[in-house]
Amino acid sequence: MIDIGVNLTSNRFDVDRQEVVDAAIAAGVSKMLITGTSVEESRQALAIAQKLPTTLASTAGIHPHYADGASDDFIEQLTALAAEPEVKAIGECGLDFNRNFSTPENQVNVFKEQIALAEKMQKPLFLHQRDAFDVWFECLAPFIGNVPAMISHCFTGNVSEMQQCIDAEMYIGVTGWVCDERRGADLQAAVRELPLERLMIETDAPYLTPRTIRPRPKSSRNEPKYLPYVAEKIAELKSLSVEEVVAYATANSERVFAL
Ligand SMILES: [Zn+2]
Known part of the structure; x- marks a missing residue:
């Protein structure tokens, strides 16, 4: 199983980052892609990935929340990071007009x-x-x-x-949002139609x-070891076996990110 989005640089993993990775591996998550959300976080994500390159890889990019703070030379910085073999994608990047932590204008410019x-x-x-x-x-x-792949x-x-x-x-990257009975209805309907x-x-x-x-975890902190719950919900929605869902998701991720 491959987790294509883990924010392993988060300070909520500072005390036990290695244990979190080990627990994920024990739960059947063989590879994890660490998300970079700013130049500095992308650098940290790469450093973590380089310690365990058979299991971990990373992305390099600037999240729309941080577009206002992008330096004048951020493209040079990201270019250097993206040249490293562990960096498998540019991102996460995009637009977030939900909270507009950065101005829409800056978000669009940094995204483009x-x-x-x-x-x-x-x-x-x-x-x-x-x-x-x-x-x-x-x-x-x-x-x-004109780009090798786009992953939403x-x-x-x-x-x-x-x-x-x-x-x-x-x-299409599907998270535990699909397991949410309160706000996940749209996504559940979409997942039923999503080609494997x-x-x-x-x-x-x-x-x-x-x-x-x-049983419900005591901590509110999500971990990559819970990825099987996402696969199980998708399998239920599509009336397929978990193995089939995992096989497709794994093959797609390996091919697209060259993992
Ligand atoms: Zn995101």
Whole structure:
């Protein structure tokens, strides 16, 4: 099983990062992609991955929340990071108009530069999108087919948005959001229609703990070891075996990220 989105640089893992990785491996998670969300976090993600390169890899990018703080030379910094063999994608990058921690203008500019970088370096794009679908898709549209792959990480949209992504040959990263009986209804409907050839799975740990874990964990911190709960929910929604879901998600992730 491959977790394509773990925020292992989070300070919530500072006390036991190695144990978290070990527990995930014991739970059947053979590989994890550590998400980079700023130049500094991307550097840390790479450093963690380099310690265990058979199991860990990373991404390098600037999350839309941090677009306002991007330095003038951030593309040079990301270019250097992306040249390292452990860095498998540019991102996470994208647009988040839900909370607008950075101005929409800066978000769009920083996003577009990273899309162009992915094209130049021929790396997959690891994408974030929240309440910004139409503008986000417009930014990406000219590059469809010109970057090796686009992965809509932590997809939380509806069936029609998912269909637009599928038509653009994107991959869809499904998190424990799908296990949420309160707010996951749209995603559950979308997952039922999602072709297995486009599926990837992720925890987005330490966020989005699956609400289907029994017994319920005492800590609110999500961990990559809970990835099987995401696969189980997808299997249930699609009336497939967990093994089949995992086999497709693993093959897609290995191929796209060269893991
Ligand atoms: Zn995200």
